[in-house]
Amino acid sequence: MDELRATPNALAPHYSRFDVANRLLLTGHSHQAWPDVAVEGQLEAFNDAARAVDAKWERAAAKATEVADGFRELLEDPQGEVALGASTHDLVVRWLSALDLRRKARLVTTDGEFHTLRRQLARLAEEGLEVVRVPAEPAGTLAERIAAEVDSRTAAVLVSAVLFENARIVPGLGELAQVCLRRDAELLVDAYHALGAIEFPVHELGLGAAWVIGGGYKYLQLGEGNCFLRLPEHADRFRPVVTGWFAEFGSLSGHAEATAVRYGRGAARFAGATYDPTSHYRAARVLAFFAAHGLTPGFLRQVSRHQVGLLARAFDELDVSPELMTRDRSNPLSAYAGFLALRCADAAGVQAALASAGVYADARGSTLRLGPAPYLSDDQLHDAVGVLGEVLERAPDGR
Template sequence: MSFKHLFSRSLSLAPGRLHFAAHSHHLWPDVSFEAQQAAWDDAARHADRKWDLVFGQVIPEAQAHVAAELGLPSPDSLVFAPNTHDFLVRLVSAVGRRPVRILSTDGEFHSFRRQAERWEEAGTAVVERIATEPFADFADRFLAAARAGEYDLILISHVFFRTGRVFDRVRELAALSRPEGPWVVVDGYHGFMAQPTDLSAISDRIFYLAGGYKYAMAGEGACFLHAPAGFGPRPEVTGWFAEFGDLEGPPGGVGYRTDAGRFWGATFDVSALYRFNAVRGMLATEGLSTAVVSAHAHGLMSGFTEALSEGRCGVLSQAEVLNPMTGDPARARFLALRHPDAARWRADLLDEGVVADVRDDVIRFGFGLYQDQTDVDGLVRACAALS
């Protein structure tokens, strides 16, 4: 089945390209173009009163979409920002001690990796990182460290960005979470709308970060934080949007909203939320749930994996598949292959109009709605020509 008609603009602007980086920069559907125009029109039409519309309609709609996707009991637990780094900074600022004691892994995305290293340099944080390799016993090792240590914040990816491997014991980790610490923070960027995710049983115990750049197909700028009630009531880093609503605070002091709005920043470009809402509307109209989209992507991944195993992808058969296809639906929407020549392979594929991406010695191929079997066949041919 093909859903290319939903992406006619993106595909027509680069007609010779085979884009297999849906896990990185997902192509934008046609409805997002119309949504971008709507954001401009609303800004021009309403001018100074635009924010009444944004906070009265656009943001509540986006909150409702995220809450429905994740099984959250209330959309009030959600707040938006241009990127997840903003939320990391605000979260750590809400911890009432220095240095902040953090448990994490050596496989987190660059936003956290770089910031954590700088916090360590400055003496702001002490970070313990659990090695993700060997992955067979990683979850046991990580949970043992979480239970044994005294941490203020425990941060881990649901799906690791480099390898596509899944941490499937979030519920056990959430059991450790307390308002007084530790706080459990889940980076859900490679899980959100990549696989069905139900946080209903643990929504009162964890923070959850994700955004629209990848599987939500909304582009950059539509990141969000789910913040459980009672955790981090007064972030030190705070924007003026957090002043609107029901406030609590010391007399004469800085007041904070009592819902997730306590983590609001300041003025930002809301066009990403227009795009996100439009994409969610498109998916609903087409009957495309996350489970349906994942099944489509996994079917294409299976075809590519079969070609790999049969030796039809040339030198790529020499690579180690870090997240092989299994019967478990809780998996990444990309395949990660490790080999010393990964960067060269990616460069050669780009020269032929095939887009993948590389992280160190890992080349990643992402699959999504705008691909069909003819694209996979083209990818296999391009890989077979590598040397």
């Protein structure tokens, strides 16, 4: 890993189009740079369409299989069923439509979920669905507190493996899964901020019977349009109401005479309809790049822990007034995933000032998020925190 800490970072030349060696991109928790091979994937998609026209779909299907295989490998679930979608929202809506919400009109979630769930569940609550929101903090007891809300009226539980605002890893999801099984409630785990930042072996975590959703826009560098829904073994009893015609490929010849809408088996029943396959071509190239350079979940976790730790130590050395900016020190850094969260009354203002000085991060409410990535050197991370210190010194309450 030393070659990734050095200046220049050994991976940086492979990201020349994003110019990562000369830019302080602390957006690794939101939009990581794409390796140059991503362009080759996008051109390949165009060339296949130009050569084969409508016959391109056989080639596109092969790319989709490569992407699904990549997600299975990240989940350490080689036999798992994985449905693909353009966004997690597309997949969540199909999944919600498969629940029997007339019989069990109650969903349990948290107040720390990403906007995909927050907004959609809020709208469903407006239509009369009971939505229970458990406070996300303290995260250490979140799974236990959610479990206490699961009863015989609960159709499903929806919770993140890593909280998107502060990178806190949520422990105890395996125990929560067991409670859901006993209560006949489905468990949907949002792993978007987990994959590529921490190891996430679904069976070792006790999540074999859970649904897992996520995507590659962030730590996996796959870009837009690459999201997945991992299905548990009992998924074949579900019939999504929101369903695309790709879900009946296996029975198209007889669909007109069918007395009921038919579904394919496994992941096919959560399929959508005609889509732009370019995203899968790009993702397949990036997944192959990760494999060729040994960017495995275990290695990426080592890199992440080193980089987040470096950022935390460098921030502590600034000796900033806690009234101006602080970080959570109540838990060890190992309890966090892929970025450093800093609390600040004017997080958006600090973010804008950093951007003006050439450091790119983001803000969520009162939290400034600094997201490193494996193509950044240690010197770049130190430089970025140095700029943060200069920005804070100019703040009215700075030292």
